[in-house]
Amino acid sequence: MRLSRALVLLTFNEIEALPKLFDRLPLSAADEVFAVDGGSKDGTVEYLESKGVRVLGQPRRGRGCAFSVALDAAKSDVLCFYSPDGNEEPDDVPRLFEKLEADGCDLVVASRMCRGARNEEDDQVFKPRKWVNLAFTFLANVLWNRGPYVSDTINGFRAVRADSFRRCDCRVDGFVIEYLMSIRMMKLGLRVGEIATQEHPRLGGQSTAHSWPTGVEFTRRLVREILIGRRVA
Ligand SMILES: Nc1nc2c(ncn2[C@@H]2O[C@H](COP(=O)(O)OP(=O)(O)OP(=O)(O)O)[C@@H](O)[C@H]2O)c(=O)[nH]1
Ligand SMILES: [Mg+2]
DSSP states (O other), X not given: OOOOEEEEEEESSOTTTHHXXXXXXXXXXXXXXXXXXXXXXXXXXXXXXXXXXXXXXXSSSSHHHHHHHHHHHOOSSXXXXXXXXXXXXXXXHHHHHHHHHHHTOSEEEEESSSTTOBOTTTTSSOOHHHXXXXXXHHHHHHHHOOSSOOSOSOOSOEEEEHHHHHHHTOOOOSTTHHHHHHHHHHHTTOOEEEEEOBOOOOOSSOOOOOHHHHHHHHHHHHHHHHHTTTOOO
């Protein structure tokens, strides 16, 4: 039987980018579509509602908190998280759902690092964000992965089975949510797949993922995950 699918849009002040790509979103690829918003003040919520998209608020700021809200609210078997700021290729949404189902994966990540993929920094000589991402990803693989190498443990563009995500027990509010989910999937020996994706530049608005605080949050979490060993909570 086909798994039911939820497309979850994650927004925080994305009114500049969102209207530029909304019509390209493959809404018909999902049985359920809703947004989780971090408290936008720029008309993002009103825009989504004018398009008929249900918008959920969150008790606290942060992407991790938004993931929890989505997991509690979704009625579907699989959730695909999509951030409408321009970075993510809308056509990859159905590919993520299809890969998860065809290969019986618990999680499928849209990888910016594997063969055939493109990272935002790939045309620069100096690629600090990519290199730091690759280092965190390498450590997760070496420490916990018993399956095929996962080339991008951090990208938020991903599809996950709701019950597998629940088993991971990821209770964090911030940007580290995706890395933690990937680590916990590895710890539990769940099946992680990838598709190659092309990362595009932002279409407007501003990133809130500042490098230093995010790096510190990742390092702390990595140390904590090492200290708790193979446990997930
Ligand atoms: N629901 C929700 N979404 C958020 C929150 N913070 C950020 N987002 C969204 O998450 C996505 C990724 O955040 P960005 O700030 O773009 O981070 P980034 O993609 O690493 O940075 P760029 O490469 O500059 O785009 C965007 O769609 C944001 O609107 C939040 O607290 N709640
Ligand atoms: Mg972004």
